[in-house]
Amino acid sequence: MRTEISEMTGLTGLTGTGSAEAELNWAGNYRYTAAAIHRPRTLEEVQDVVAGAAKIRALGSRHSFNSIADSPGSLISLENLEPGIRIDAAARTVTVSGGTRYGTLAEKLESNGYALPNLASLPHISIAGAIATATHGSGDANGNLATSVAALEIVAADGTVHHLGRGSSPDFDGAVVGLGALGVVTKVTLDIEPTFAVRQDVFEALPWQTVLENFDAATASAYSVSLFTDWSGDAVAQSWLKSRVSGVTGGVAAMEAAFAGDTHFGGTRATVARHPLPGVSAENCTEQLGVPGPWSERLAHFRMAFTPSSGEELQSEFFVRREHAVAAISELRALSHRITPLLHVSEIRTVAADQLWLSTAYGQDSVGFHFTWKQLQAEVEELLPVMEEALAPFNARPHWGKLFHADAGSVAALYPRFADFKDLAERMDPGHKFRNEFLARKVFGE
Ligand SMILES: Cc1cc2nc3c(=O)[nH]c(=O)nc-3n(C[C@H](O)[C@H](O)[C@H](O)COP(=O)(O)OP(=O)(O)OC[C@H]3O[C@@H](n4cnc5c(N)ncnc54)[C@H](O)[C@@H]3O)c2cc1C
Numbered sequence: 001m002r003t004e005i006s007e008m009t010g011l012t013g014l015t016g017t018g019s020a021e022a023e024l025n026w027a028g029n030y031r032y033t034a035a036a037i038h039r040p041r042t043l044e045e046v047q048d049v050v051a052g053a054a055k056i057r058a059l060g061s062r063h064s065f066n067s068i069a070d071s072p073g074s075l076i077s078l079e080n081l082e083p084g085i086r087i088d089a090a091a092r093t094v095t096v097s098g099g100t101r102y103g104t105l106a107e108k109l110e111s112n113g114y115a116l117p118n119l120a121s122l123p124h125i126s127i128a129g130a131i132a133t134a135t136h137g138s139g140d141a142n143g144n145l146a147t148s149v150a151a152l153e154i155v156a157a158d159g160t161v162h163h164l165g166r167g168s169s170p171d172f173d174g175a176v177v178g179l180g181a182l183g184v185v186t187k188v189t190l191d192i193e194p195t196f197a198v199r200q201d202v203f204e205a206l207p208w209q210t211v212l213e214n215f216d217a218a219t220a221s222a223y224s225v226s227l228f229t230d231w232s233g234d235a236v237a238q239s240w241l242k243s244r245v246s247g248v249t250g251g252v253a254a255m256e257a258a259f260a261g262d263t264h265f266g267g268t269r270a271t272v273a274r275h276p277l278p279g280v281s282a283e284n285c286t287e288q289l290g291v292p293g294p295w296s297e298r299l300a301h302f303r304m305a306f307t308p309s310s311g312e313e314l315q316s317e318f319f320v321r322r323e324h325a326v327a328a329i330s331e332l333r334a335l336s337h338r339i340t341p342l343l344h345v346s347e348i349r350t351v352a353a354d355q356l357w358l359s360t361a362y363g364q365d366s367v368g369f370h371f372t373w374k375q376l377q378a379e380v381e382e383l384l385p386v387m388e389e390a391l392a393p394f395n396a397r398p399h400w401g402k403l404f405h406a407d408a409g410s411v412a413a414l415y416p417r418f419a420d421f422k423d424l425a426e427r428m429d430p431g432h433k434f435r436n437e438f439l440a441r442k443v444f445g446e
Helices: 045-051 102-111 129-132 208-213 215-219 251-258 324-332 336-342 377-393 408-410 416-430 437-444
Strands: 006-007 036-039 058-059 072-078 087-088 094-099 149-155 161-165 184-189 197-207 223-231 234-244 266-269 314-321 343-350 366-373
Touching: 006 208, 045 072, 045 149, 045 184, 094 215, 094 266, 102 129, 129 314, 161 343, 184 266, 197 208, 208 215, 208 234, 234 266, 266 336, 314 324, 314 377, 324 336, 324 366, 324 377, 336 343, 336 377, 343 408, 408 437
Parallel strands: 036 072, 058 072
Antiparallel strands: 006 036, 087 094, 094 184, 149 161, 149 184, 197 234, 197 266, 223 234, 223 343, 314 366, 343 366
């Protein structure tokens, strides 16, 4: 077989750099334990590798902060498969290899006059890895990135190829946010739409009282709204508004009029570009100051060509039904004496309800409370149970790819279709080839 294989514990790593970094996730807080990584170049090679493995899991771009992607056997990365981007103009879809990064796809779509409805905060993540954990951006009417999936090609445990389509496969809603537990997603078909332009405006120091009294209006005030806070003090540090300036009712003139003001819920318009972290240069952030540009260069917070954020960080995120958002914020502000010292910054975003069984927005319009922590893992892990207890009355769902304390029993109870997912995973992977310690401890409880 021509498939490239590297020993994870040896000198040749994921990136071929030969450094120890190769064995780590993006944040460097998790060292993969898998013995080897396979990097096939074709679908047939993927099938051979999966069929021949006793234990294997797919690895994306390694942006998760926990052990979700690891395997007690080997890993398989799709980074050597061609993206094979195929636009179907009539169906308004694009089909792409699962290992492709959003930034690569976005550039290609934009140059062909098309767009995805939304992006996460960074474009560097792989498409299959992102949808597997219900990765999201923001926007009251925007579902998470997994909701754009129209069809999946999955290599199952025995190496056979399965095609699941929205509306045509009963298992589809269970398979999209699959946590890597069902097989290797080799191709993803996503909904697309005609390209659109977006402007990004940042406001600073929004009084909490004004934001909380008008929470629904504040999150509805643009196509995508992010509120950045460290939970201390009386004001939200920044609001980032991403507004569509084409293809919306009223057109550019109406949108310009809407943004003519210099205040936003008591906050003041930033007159220079900002990074979400105080004092950090905005050069790796997407363009702000209301300058319209393609969706592909505005919907993420960070530019494809730069490493996002401050580098040394950990992340957690919890989602509550949006009716509970104001009460949940009150709980988190009350914990600011514990949270703020460990924090770089938090981001509050909204996600529209969906029907994907393990989506963190399953069945409910949601608000996500994201925490970019300093790299103090022991201290963060000590605090997480306290935060989860404070958010328990709201049945907060943790982000699958970030740090959380809850175990399988309490997590399963948050998902009405959990038993159906468990049943689907048993059917697709009866020999538990795709299981790992994370899934045992945090999901299936075995
Ligand atoms: C700087 C930074 C910013 C982030 N911003 C956001 C954000 O804005 N919103 C948000 O929701 N999350 C965000 N995240 C979290 C991130 O989007 C998720 O952890 C996502 O799952 C990472 O994708 P990945 O390709 O790196 O997957 P990995 O971390 O490599 O794997 C994640 C899961 O996907 C599975 N998987 C990967 N590839 C496949 C495949 N081909 N077939 C089947 N399963 C597969 C793995 O087995 C694993 O279970 C951020 C992370 C970082 C580091």
